[in-house]
Amino acid sequence: MTDSSSDKFATRAIHAGQHPDPATGAIMTPIYQTSTFVQKSPGQFIEDYDYSRAANPTRTALEQNLASLEGGKHGLVYASGVAATGAVIHLLSAGDHVLLCDDVYGGTNRLFHRVFQQLGIEISLVDMTDEAALAAAFKPNTRLVWLETPTNPTLKIVDIEAVARASKAHNAILAVDNTFASPVLQNPLALGADIVCHSLTKYIGGHSDCIGGALITNDTELHNKLKFLQLSEGAVPGINECFLMLRSTKTLQIRVQRHSENAMAIAKHLDAHPGVEKVIYPGLPSHPQHELANRQMHTENGYGGMITIYLTGGLDAAKRMLEKTRLFSLAESLGGVESLIEHPAIMTHASVPPEQRKTLGISDSLVRLSVGIEDVEDLIADLDQSLA
């Protein structure tokens, strides 16, 4: 047997949810590529499995592993991050009200406003760094509060404990999308959140080769409802995806540490660069919520791999930079081992109405970096030549 009860993240990452295969001793959890499972007698399963939409051993290993990394009792995985988000929204009924943090991930914003609003879900966008604004936004029918921290792309830090207190006082469920921080840098359940949501596509997968989502909770009643929805809606990942994700969590901590180390060096370098007006990075003391980041994040592992910069020039300067980088690839997404660069106003946040983009500070001179784990001197040289 392997020990997965350690209080150390790196050990749980490699062992939690996993056992040598009982049939062969294979150390890696096999890819149980099967849709159905033979029964001993009608309704009597050999193990806990009857049909792979309901459960599959490779998926179970991943679900238990992710639950452990978030310090949660229960984990569920999905075909994508937005499928996981959709499952949470299906806990609601028509007439319920949701508080959504104002610079929430574009796909989350679209799902709430363009799919669920027409089914009778009421939504308010709130700047959750503003406690008074948050307190004023609750309504008697508020059932769900949804936040991300750090936010995308302006990397605001939201005080999870404060929002959890307010949500509890109003009997609302707090769900935290922890994709940007990853469980290496932040564990929202320990700060009072009811559900943690992940896009596994980003840091957890980490290699830009598969799509997936997860929900983790300590609340067994909530888990049972979500499990029922997972079975009923069927937005489950393929078994190969589960295997790849499970393989990825083993290196999650060292990857995030290197992403963070590289990002810190790049943030400091760009902060002193004449072509850059402002660098937003939670690890810089100039970040407005640097102290809060230190309090609620596991900053001994760093401050993450995402950096947002405002260039001194406008759209033309941004386009020039984005066309000239050689190591930083011009692409959406984030969290993979390779460095990416993108222009939120034209790319990831194009669907956000211009007025809202303005309020959020997503201007034409804003550029977002997802810093990879390449050699940091090469990365800095690439950014320097692209800004020259």
Ligand SMILES: *Cc1c(COP(=O)(O)O)cnc(C)c1O
């Ligand atoms: C990518 C992302 C999602 C959506 O995940 P998919 O796996 O693309 O469906 C949700 N939240 C955040 C913060 C993301 O970056």
